[in-house]
Amino acid sequence: xxxDETMTDTDLDHLFAAARAHSLPPGKDLMARVLADAxxxxxxAAAGPVPVPVPVPMPMPIRSAPRxxxxxxxxxxxxxxxxxxxxxxxxxxxxxxxYADPTALGWLTGGFVPVSVxxxxxxxxxxxxxxxx
Numbered sequence: 001x002x003x004d005e006t007m008t009d010t011d012l013d014h015l016f017a018a019a020r021a022h023s024l025p026p027g028k029d030l031m032a033r034v035l036a037d038a039x040x041x042x043x044x045a046a047a048g049p050v051p052v053p054v055p056v057p058m059p060m061p062i063r064s065a066p067r068x069x070x071x072x073x074x075x076x077x078x079x080x081x082x083x084x085x086x087x088x089x090x091x092x093x094x095x096x097x098x099y100a101d102p103t104a105l106g107w108l109t110g111g112f113v114p115v116s117v118x119x120x121x122x123x124x125x126x127x128x129x130x131x132x133x
Contacts, residue, residue: 007015068076075084 075081078084078087
């Protein structure tokens, strides 16, 4: 390479490949110094009386967990008690909204709906299904 050129990614890849091809193992002198430093850092046995081991009490026997009932397993599968509470509340609110008379929900819609609820036909062609013959 010349002095004013910059290195590209391919130049770096070739340089690193050449460096990997010519790896040298560490010398014996270096390994001896590293091992000597490692041995110097190892803890030494304390001079003095040998500690007497204290007897450890027997551990309590491990009991298996009690079996959970069907409802507990279902609650855990859904996500827990909090999720079930939310689902129950939403289901109750849905039943109330579905059962309530649409004219009584005028207070809920307020001024949002310009047409009164009594003028809206939700199922305009139901008399065809209700007729006999």
